[in-house]
Amino acid sequence: GQQLNQSPQSMFIQEGEDVSMNCTSSSIFNTWLWYKQEPGEGPVLLIALYKAGELTSNGRLTAQFGITRKDSFLNISASIPSDVGIYFCAGLLLSSGTYKYIFGTGTRLKVLA
Amino acid sequence: EPEVTQTPSHQVTQMGQEVILRCVPISNHLYFYWYRQILGQKVEFLVSFYNNEISEKSEIFDDQFSVERPDGSNFTLKIRSTKLEDSAMYFCASKREYEQFFGPGTRLTVL
Numbered sequence: 001g002q003q004l005n006q007s008p009q010s011m012f013i014q015e016g017e018d019v020s021m022n023c024t025s026s027s028i029f030n031t032w033l034w035y036k037q038e039p040g041e042g043p044v045l046l047i048a049l050y051k052a053g054e055l056t057s058n059g060r061l062t063a064q065f066g067i068t069r070k071d072s073f074l075n076i077s078a079s080i081p082s083d084v085g086i087y088f089c090a091g092l093l094l095s096s097g098t099y100k101y102i103f104g105t106g107t108r109l110k111v112l113a
Numbered sequence: 114e115p116e117v118t119q120t121p122s123h124q125v126t127q128m129g130q131e132v133i134l135r136c137v138p139i140s141n142h143l144y145f146y147w148y149r150q151i152l153g154q155k156v157e158f159l160v161s162f163y164n165n166e167i168s169e170k171s172e173i174f175d176d177q178f179s180v181e182r183p184d185g186s187n188f189t190l191k192i193r194s195t196k197l198e199d200s201a202m203y204f205c206a207s208k209r210e211y212e213q214f215f216g217p218g219t220r221l222t223v224l
Contacts, residue, residue: 004173006157006222030211031211033212033213035215040218040220041217041218042117042204042215042217042218043156043204043212043215044215045212045213045215046186048212050211052149054157088155090156090213092211095169098150098161098169100158100161100169101182101213103145103148103155103156103157103158104155106155107157
């Protein structure tokens with residue numbers, strides 16, 4: 001089946017540092033979404049990417065849709081303690097005539113003050 | 114800002130019992146989804162629903178699961194006879210075009 005490989009699995013960083021995480025797949029996606037999930041809550045949409053090569057920012061977050069449409073990265077600049085959480089990528093895939101989202105395995109981010 | 118809501122936030126049930134998890138998607142959205150997340154693991158797709166019918170379902174979504182949109186606002190997931198391994202967070206999501214928004218989830222605990 002389709003898989004999204006997300007890395008790193010976890011990161012421990014100092015407040016103020018920049019963070020980078022990425023998702024790769026052997027499948028081609030039409031849309032990439034990046035979510036943040038905090039404990040006990042649902043994923044919250046951070047950034048949506050629609051076109052190959054697209055680079056989009058949302059505050060300190062920047063994400064890019066890879067040219068091959070098989071990968072995406074998310075950068076967080078100048079991290080702060082409230083950035084703590086699990087970050088998931090999700091790719092929208094056309095499969096058997098329907099669209100579905102495939103989720104990455106998540107990157108667990110911890111920020112040390 | 115409109116959001117997806119889910120009830121209950123936590124459901125505890127005995128193995129073999131039926132449970133119904135409820136969701137109210139964002140009102141002008143057309144596509145509805147249920148996902149499951151076992152503690153510490155990734156979000157897993159269960160089923161998608163469009164135009165009053167299932168458009169896709171995963172291998173997890175077996176005969177014990179069913180979905181309904183009984184009226185214009187609610188979207189429900191029913192598990193007929195719960196098993197221990199059904200314990201997880203269940204998330205409802207909805208979208209209009211490409212951006213999918215999640216509800217806060219229902220934590221299901223099967224004893």
